[in-house]
Amino acid sequence: MDTSVVPHSQPADVGVLYVQYRDLLLHVACRKFRVPDSDAENLMQEVFLAYMQTEARVENTKAWLVAAMCNASRHYWRQQSRTESLPDDISDHSDPVSHGLADHFAVTLTLRKALRYLQPRCRETLYLHYYEGRSAVDVAREMDTTSRYAEKLIHNCLKRVREIYFSITAVKH
Missing domain, CATH: 1.10.1740 (Rna Polymerase Sigma Factor; Chain: A)
Known part of the structure; x- marks a missing residue:
């Protein structure tokens, strides 16, 4: 020693x-x-x-x-x-809610991008109707127009945002 x-x-x-x-x-x-x-x-x-x-x-x-x-x-x-180590079969124990999380985020981000391409009036119409849950009559009152025109605006703006969304997500060769 x-x-x-x-x-x-x-x-x-x-x-x-x-x-x-x-x-x-x-x-x-x-x-x-x-x-x-x-x-x-x-x-x-x-x-x-x-x-x-x-x-x-x-x-x-x-x-x-x-x-x-x-x-x-x-x-x-x-x-x-x-510290406790994770089990070997951790994938079997994952949160089922998180399985579609990536797809959900992808759709949300793509929708936001599509909405940015819309005119402000269309964006506001869709926001009032779909996000705030207002009826066509309430949208018409908010935008100072007739309920028939508000219905047409909701329909046309939704159609336009769909077109934009599909053009963004289309696979290009």
């Missing part, structure tokens, strides 16, 4: 220590604590960082590094126990 005092303020010394104790520290994490190899490497980096940052005098470098690796491995498993 190495009982010599090793000053660790110089980066070159830490590099030598890293090479010297790397296998031992990985063995402690992977074999004793069963930390996965990729995570053990990260833990070892944290241990050496802590070693470089410590201002306390280290009497036995090897013992300090091994103890720090043990503590880091325990902390790793405490953190892992707080």
Whole structure:
């Protein structure tokens, strides 16, 4: 066991220590604590960082590094126990409402684009009738016109927005 005092303020010394104790520290994490190899490497980096940052005098470098690796491995498993992994069959447990979400967003965005092509009067007519749910009589009253003309306006504006929508979504070869 190495009982010599090793000053660790110089980066070159830490590099030598890293090479010297790397296998031992990985063995402690992977074999004793069963930390996965990729995570053990990260833990070892944290241990050496802590070693470089410590201002306390280290009497036995090897013992300090091994103890720090043990503590880091325990902390790793405490953190892992707080998180729950997703089941392998997560796709079977997904929210059924979200299945058509992408299509819904695509249609909504396309409709918004189509509505921007309409004249403001048509856009307002469709907004009042379909979004606010107003009748043709209410639309006529709001737009200061006859109810018959409001019905015709609703019909023609809806027809126009359909044409625009289909021209936007048409597959071009």
